[in-house]
Amino acid sequence: MKKRGVLKKKNRLPRKVSVYVFFILILLNILLVGVNVAKAQGFFIPSQPQPLVVDGTIDLDDLTLEQKIAQMMVVLGITYNMGAFKKMQLGGIHLHAMKSEDEMRSIITYFQESLEIPFFVTVDLEGCVSPFAYFKEFQSVNEVTSLGESFQKGKTEGKYLSDIGVNVNFAPVVDLHDEIWNCRSFQGTKEDVSELANAYILGLQDEGVIATAKHYPGKTLVIKDPHKFLAAAEITGDDLYPYESLIDKNSVKAIMVSHLITFGEVNSEGKPSDASQRIISGLQRTFDGLIVTDEINMLGIKNFYKSLDEMYIEVFNAGADIVLNFQNDPNEVYHAITVIRDAVDGGIISEERIDASVRKILTAKGFVVKD
Amino acid sequence: MNGNKIWIIVNISLVFIAVLLFLNLFDITVPTLGNALYSADGDSPVCIAQYKDQTSLIQDTERCCLQMQQQVIQGETVTGPIIVDGTSFDIQKKYYTSESVIKYFVNMKAYRYCKNNGFWV
Numbered sequence: 001m002k003k004r005g006v007l008k009k010k011n012r013l014p015r016k017v018s019v020y021v022f023f024i025l026i027l028l029n030i031l032l033v034g035v036n037v038a039k040a041q042g043f044f045i046p047s048q049p050q051p052l053v054v055d056g057t058i059d060l061d062d063l064t065l066e067q068k069i070a071q072m073m074v075v076l077g078i079t080y081n082m083g084a085f086k087k088m089q090l091g092g093i094h095l096h097a098m099k100s101e102d103e104m105r106s107i108i109t110y111f112q113e114s115l116e117i118p119f120f121v122t123v124d125l126e127g128c129v130s131p132f133a134y135f136k137e138f139q140s141v142n143e144v145t146s147l148g149e150s151f152q153k154g155k156t157e158g159k160y161l162s163d164i165g166v167n168v169n170f171a172p173v174v175d176l177h178d179e180i181w182n183c184r185s186f187q188g189t190k191e192d193v194s195e196l197a198n199a200y201i202l203g204l205q206d207e208g209v210i211a212t213a214k215h216y217p218g219k220t221l222v223i224k225d226p227h228k229f230l231a232a233a234e235i236t237g238d239d240l241y242p243y244e245s246l247i248d249k250n251s252v253k254a255i256m257v258s259h260l261i262t263f264g265e266v267n268s269e270g271k272p273s274d275a276s277q278r279i280i281s282g283l284q285r286t287f288d289g290l291i292v293t294d295e296i297n298m299l300g301i302k303n304f305y306k307s308l309d310e311m312y313i314e315v316f317n318a319g320a321d322i323v324l325n326f327q328n329d330p331n332e333v334y335h336a337i338t339v340i341r342d343a344v345d346g347g348i349i350s351e352e353r354i355d356a357s358v359r360k361i362l363t364a365k366g367f368v369v370k371d
Numbered sequence: 372m373n374g375n376k377i378w379i380i381v382n383i384s385l386v387f388i389a390v391l392l393f394l395n396l397f398d399i400t401v402p403t404l405g406n407a408l409y410s411a412d413g414d415s416p417v418c419i420a421q422y423k424d425q426t427s428l429i430q431d432t433e434r435c436c437l438q439m440q441q442q443v444i445q446g447e448t449v450t451g452p453i454i455v456d457g458t459s460f461d462i463q464k465k466y467y468t469s470e471s472v473i474k475y476f477v478n479m480k481a482y483r484y485c486k487n488n489g490f491w492v
Contacts, residue, residue, distance in 0.1 A: 015375050015378065018375060018382060021378075021382050022381060025389060026385065028385075028389050029385055032392035032393060032396070033392060039396060076440075096441035096442075097442055097468040099443055127472075128422050128473050129472060129473055130468070133472040134443045134468050180420070180429070181420055181427060181473060182425040182427065297437070299433035299434075327489075328489050328490070328491060329489065331398075
């Protein structure tokens, strides 16, 4: 009997321990789940201080380096990440397609609430590409045949975008031919494309929306990106003509540069064009508007570099003013900011270069910038 | 004894889960079923853009993933091949916002590629 009793006691002890361990592990797992969820939502990303804005004037010295770098980034406007993006005070949000205009207005309002420096709110409204297509149709550019029609298209779209709260349209495409999507380019000669694009831009910008000619320096819609790697293309005078024409007319306020590796009339020295100082500085010689990169999470540009950090540094160092970073993880977006911050602190990128872009961005947002 | 064994198995499972959660905090991921399915699929990723009656193969899969993510209708099941430049491609999912703008068709390989690379498709 005693032996049985001893045996029973021995069995109870390990079971008690197992039960205690179970509850400890349950609590530990709940804690780890909570921390993981918080991290995914950007809880650990530090908040930037709200900048001082006096009568529409901002002193650049009042912004932290991280704030300045953040102003140069446009991210995807996913509401899940809204808190984190507002904490970082990023430069802009890019809207995806939604089911209703009300939904869009609400999201823009929520994002813009309580910000001293508002986001750029950007879209790709080209016609056959449109985030509004679920509830509103817009004419495709390849259907536009006259200057009047193009101007009216710009004016109508500009009014609509402005009314909703969008202030930047990544359009018009001024590539001469579209052999991939078959709908994104204006039809006709290089002169036709330039004039039609100019008319569209005038209409759009007349309503307070920034137009973006893309994709400099051209050939983006004829060269099919080989899987996993960047394409290379020879750029001719014809490809550059629309940009030169728009710059001469002093009309377009922004130009988007592609990832294409280019040679010929402009040479990106074996690099993606938007990561090439030669391409960007060449453009800046005649164009003082905003220079925007193509989206940097594409496989081609990521595979071009040994690491994401190297890519971030090259892209920012090249000189573009706005970097499109449609990364879903806000922690990675913040990491990119810290990489550039460290590159500035380490002398790899000059702070003057960052300031020059931020000055342009804040001016485009309607602020007077004090140095 | 049986009762004890159950507790031990449960506790070991909880330790395993805790380790995975801990590694995830430091962005250290482990191969998943999704990755295994992707690797086991011998096809190449296929992404096709269609506008009206024109179709085109999008070679940059990540560009396609980004466009897919931005559509209103996500992952509608479709069957039947799509012909691009005389070549037939089997596709299984459709992403679009409306029939009047560019639509995207992908096979399961492309879909899994997008999922594995953090796109919300």
